Every structure is written in C-alpha cells, then in structure tokens.
Amino acid sequence: MKNLFFIILLSILIGTIPLFAQNSSESMDQKIEEIIKQLSLKEKLDMCHAQSKFSSKGVPRLGIPEIWMSDGPHGVRAEIAWDDWSHANWTNDSCTAFPALTCLAATFNPELSYKYGKAIGEEARYRKKDILLGPGVNIYRTPLNGRNFEYMGEDPYLASKMVVPYIHGVQENGVAACVKHYVLNNQEHWRDHINVELSDRALYEIYLPAFKAAVQEGNVWSIMGAYNQYRGQYCCHNELLVNKILKRDWEFDGVLVTDWGATHDTKQAALYGLDIEMGTGTDGLTSSSKNAYDNYYLANPLRKMIENGEIDESVVDEKVKRILRLMFRTNMDNSRPFGSMNSQEHFDVAREIAQEGIVLLKNENNFFPIDPETTKTIAVIGENATRMMTIGGGSSELKTIHEISPLEGIQKRFANAKILHAMGYSSGPSAYGRVIPSKLNADSLQSEAIKIAKQADMVLFVGGLNKNHHQDCEGDDRLQFSLPFGQDELLSEILKVNQNTAIVLVSGNAVKMPWISKVKAIAQVWYLGSEAGNAIADILSGDVNPSGKLPFTFPVKLEDNAAHSFGEISYPGDGVNQEYKEDILVGYRWHDTKNIKPLFAFGYGLSYTDFEITNVKTDKKIYQEEDVISITCEIKNTGNLSGKELIQVYVNDVKSSVLRPLKELKGFKKVSLNSGESKSIQIDIPVKDLAFFDDKKMNWKLETGQFKLMIGTSSKNIINTTKIDVE
CATH class of the missing domain: 3.40.50.1700 (Glycoside hydrolase family 3 C-terminal domain)
Structure with missing residues (x-):
C-alpha cells in the first residue's frame, strides 16, 4: 500500500493525475492528510519557515516544491540574493511597473482593479512566483505615513470594494495574493514594536473591513501579518487577531505569512496562528549560526518544544495543512496558466x-x-x-x-x-x-x-x-x-x-x-x-x-487631521504605546462630523466637462433588515466633452444610541457619458450595511429609525438627500 501511495503521489506531482482544478476541496483535504502522514517533523518544520530571503522549503523526496514569493503590490520585484538584500543582478527580471495603489483607489473603478490584478498576476506567474506580496489595504490615518502610497486610502468601504477584484485577477493565474499588513500598520515610525490601543468599534468598523472582504469575498489564499503590536501581542502571532477573528470568525483557510523579521516568540508563533516565518535574523546563512534558518522561531526552537512535550505536533500539522492547500492552489496545480511579461497589453493596462x-x-x-x-x-x-x-x-x-x-x-x-x-x-x-x-x-x-x-x-x-x-x-x-x-x-x-x-x-x-x-x-x-x-x-x-x-482627505494643516489633533500619544505614540484617540472618525468622517473644512475632500476631483444629477429616488421608504435599498438617479453630461463622473452615496444614522459619523460611504458607481448623453443608474445598498459594531455585545447592530442617504460627487458636495426608515 505504501508503494502504491508513492506511485499515486508521484503521478499527481508530475501531472499524470490532474490536481486541484479537477478535484473537490474534500478530496484535496484527503490528499493533504495522506501527505502529512509521510512527513517527518523536520520536514514539516522546514515548510514553516524561510530557506532564503524569498522562499521556503519543499520536500524533495516527495516532489513537494518550494514556495517562491515576491514583492510587491505594484510590480514583480527584481530578484534578490539568496541570503541578503543585495540584488541578484539577473538580466531578465525587468517588469512592468503599474501605478501605486493610491492611484488605483483614485479610479474608484473595480473593473480596473481586476485588470490590474490579472496583469500583475500574469507577470508574477511568468516569473515563477507562487505568492505575490500584495495588495496593501492599511488605512490612511495620517498624511505622514511613509507607506500610504502602497495602500487604498482612508475609507474601509472603498478599500474593500477595490481589493476583491485585484485578488481575483491575481489568483486566476495560480498565484496567491497576499493581502497586507494585518493589521493596524498605519505608520512606519516605530512600526517594529509600537503597541496600538484602540476601541473595538474602530477595529471592526475602520481597520478590519478590507481584510474581511479579502477573505470572505476575495477568497484570498494568503495574508501577511503586521510588524506592530495590538494590545500587547505582536500581530503576526496574535491570539485575538489571528486565531479568533481571521481563522475562526472569518474561516480563512489560507496561509498567514509573517512580515520579514516580525516574529518574536516561538510559543506564540506556534499557538497563535503564524504559518510561515520569513526574514528572522535578516542575514540568513551569511552572518552567523545565530541567524541561520534552522534557528528561526518555527525551526529548531519549536522542534525542541514539541520533543519536550510542551507543544503538540498537531499544531505544526495544522500549519502544514494550510501550506499544502496553498500549494495545491498554486505550484501543485498543473492547470494554471503560464503567465506573460512586459506585454503591450500590460503597458496599456498600466496607462489606463x-x-x-x-x-x-x-x-x-x-x-x-x-x-x-x-x-x-x-x-x-x-x-x-x-x-x-x-x-x-x-x-x-x-x-x-x-x-x-x-x-x-x-x-x-x-x-x-x-x-x-x-x-x-x-x-x-x-x-x-x-x-x-x-x-x-x-x-x-x-x-x-x-x-x-x-x-x-x-x-x-x-x-x-x-x-x-x-x-x-x-x-x-x-x-x-x-x-x-x-x-x-x-x-x-x-x-x-x-x-x-x-x-x-x-x-x-x-x-x-x-x-x-x-x-x-x-x-x-x-x-x-x-x-x-x-x-x-x-x-x-x-x-x-x-x-x-x-481616496483620502487633504487637510488644510496637519493639525486638522484627526490622528494629529490629540497630541503625540495618538501619533506617533510615546515609543511604547499609541492610542487611536480619534476612534472611528478617520479622514472625512472626522472633517465632516467636526465641521473642519478640508483643503480637498474625500471623493473630490474635477473634470473638463460638466454633469447634472437629477431624479434621485429610492425604491421605497421603509425597509427591513434583510432588504436591499435601491437608489436610482439620472446623470447627464451637460458639457462639450466625453467624460466620467463618480456618483457617491453616503449614509447618516439620524438618531443613534452611539456616536456615528455624519457621513459614511456605502455605495458608488462610475459612469461614462458622451457629451449630451444621459443615463439612468442604480446603486444598491444592503440594509444590514447600515449597522454599527456594538462593542458591548461584540457584534454588529442595526438600530431602527431614520437614515439619511446623501448622494453627491464628493463627501462635501452632496447634491441630494433622501430619508428612509428602517424597521
């Protein structure tokens, strides 16, 4: 029977027996269980940590391949040396550079996000990458954050709607997107240690939604943890963030990859959800045995704890199960396409x-x-x-x-x-x-x-x-x-x-x-x-x-930004801790609720032509929780040139039991019109999306009462306000 198993496994790996594309998730899980039975503890642990700067080990004797990763969200990074950060100096690793994700977010166009993901996924696949380390969806909290250009703006709804098609486009190529940085990595200063404290409402309403959409709507295959701490635990091995929210509540079945050097403790890494550890020690084999890959937290230190009975081997099996599942979706799926590089089509997508x-x-x-x-x-x-x-x-x-x-x-x-x-x-x-x-x-x-x-x-x-x-x-x-x-x-x-x-x-x-x-x-x-x-x-x-x-607000002065209005403990923190004192009032939520005039508002942008929005109405006036609000309007291009306009729908809970923003984006649609042309458009908003996070019951709560639906072309330029009732 054992020889028969190896014949079948070998046939699978070389492609005689098709893998993932032809098999149900149940049969995939059965294969994974059989493979795990054949692995030694050392082989399992080798799969859970780096073997080089951007790869982790496979199991050569069973034909299980290595996993190769690459930055980043805007293009496939040039090849890096095995053990250090110098360039490998290849001559065939030049890529198409796509616009930064702030630009993608500014399109407010999910169709373009899909094109972006598909094109960059093709380039990653051609370069034989299994995980593309992006996109990033951390929230724009302060205009000083050095990494804001890699993210999708200040609004969780916008980031959620833009990240999902990007993921779909990348993963169609048999390459895993790796959404980052989970979570609260909203500044670079002191990022490697700062402990973030914030309310549960802010966490669930502002900072988690795009990650949740990536998992539940995008079916993302991997996620990268953040450097910082949340409530005293590092995010890459955080019991609440990873075990409870990500893997239990959201049912994420992919792989959690640490950011490079973001692992800090063997026991926490083992028990609190980290699957692949990358970058610990920075210099791999070139510096000293202290930094060698076998001394990563999930390598020999974890092996000793298992052999001493401190941690059960089943903990590692769970990690390997996730890693193998990712492989069946990527480098062990023989039906995935071959990809392409630097095509005119990719340049056209970047330009568009x-x-x-x-x-x-x-x-x-x-x-x-x-x-x-x-x-x-x-x-x-x-x-x-x-x-x-x-x-x-x-x-x-x-x-x-x-x-x-x-x-x-x-x-x-x-x-x-x-x-x-x-x-x-x-x-x-x-x-x-x-x-x-x-x-x-x-x-x-x-x-x-x-x-x-x-x-x-x-x-x-x-x-x-x-x-x-x-x-x-x-x-x-x-x-x-x-x-x-x-x-x-x-x-x-x-x-x-x-x-x-x-x-x-x-x-x-x-x-x-x-x-x-x-x-x-x-x-x-x-x-x-x-x-x-x-x-x-x-x-x-x-x-x-x-x-x-x-995709974010331009304040007149820095102090007008919410994070900067509460002193240093709010930004950048005191070197140890940081408190998000603005709570849920991030970006335009702060400016509009506090009546602070921005230099340029969220959602703002001019055109060379003019548009007129009329006849705004909803399909009814009273809604139940399971209903969907259908908002319709007419839009006409009244200028002399063809152009595109963005219709935005903001919501306000007129009388709430808790503080809520004056406006929250809940729907948008971009419309292309020739000069003189009119179109009827419809924007649907599920009533359940009007809920807030109840931090007493730790669940979402929809209150009955009146809501305002504000239709406009920016958070400040509201053209029509319609009231509805929720029962």
Missing part, C-alpha cells in the same frame, strides 16, 4: 489605470487642457519631471523595463511647443533607511529655474514627494507636511516672474499648499509606473478627460 487615477484638483479659467497644436513655450520645472519613481520606496522598488518620465511624455505630446526644463531643486540619491543630501547647488538650480520661467508662456511645476527615506518610503514616516527640498520657496519665486503656473503633484500623500491661491491649476498624479509620462500628457493635453477622485 494611470489616466483614470489622476485627480484634477484645481483648474482656474480652464488652464487645462493645454492645446498641443498651439505653439507655446512651456517651462517644465522640477526634479520630479525626470526622476525615476520606480526606484526606492523600500520593498515596492521595481526594476522596470521602461519608465516614461513626465518630461518625456510632455515633450512627445507637445512636439509643436518649445519645451524648456530645469531641475529647480534636488533631493539627493535614493537610499533605504537614510537620507543622502544632494551635492548640487540649490541656489544655482533655483536661478536656472527662474530664468526659464521668465521666458515661458506657462510653467508646469512637476514637484511633490519622492521615494527617498522620510518621503513616500518604507521604514519611517515623513518629517513634515510641507513640500521638501525648498519647493515652496522655489514656487514663490517662480510665481513672482510667471503667474501662469500650474502644479503637477507627484506623491502618495497629501501635502501642505501655501501657494494654492496663486497657481492656476493642480493635478495630483501619484506614482504612475512605466507609463507615467504618457498618462500625464494624456490628461494635460485633453486626450483623456480626468476622472480620478481623491
């Missing part, structure tokens, strides 16, 4: 997402679009006009096959114009974990910028942040809300000699804008990847009508 994510924030006297056929002198000023933004940023760094700069895109599209360029300022080279000052002379750079600004008919200032340390970068947070590298001062001088100036803002975060009243136009363009310059030129020229909407 970039186009639709760019947000037009200001457009005085229709400064944009600029007519490409009119001969003008355009001064393009700013280091960000030429700086590569796929380099740096931490683990999301990319080695892209090409990156079209903003200057290159503008020069190509505005070939009839005279294009002048000056750096204006310099930030210095990119280096992870430290700042390297620029060696260029700031006064000389500014003088050259002023010189060409005087000569030009208009100035396009391409500024903002970059991927350097203390900017939009993993490892620490921004140190200031203002633009860095003297950009505010430079802009002030430029405006003295040329008032016909517009801003092309490259960033993944909100910034302070002391010059906002003086510039003619502002376009928020994010980090756009391989096709950045082409997409920017598409918008500036009017070839594409902007339709992006802000």
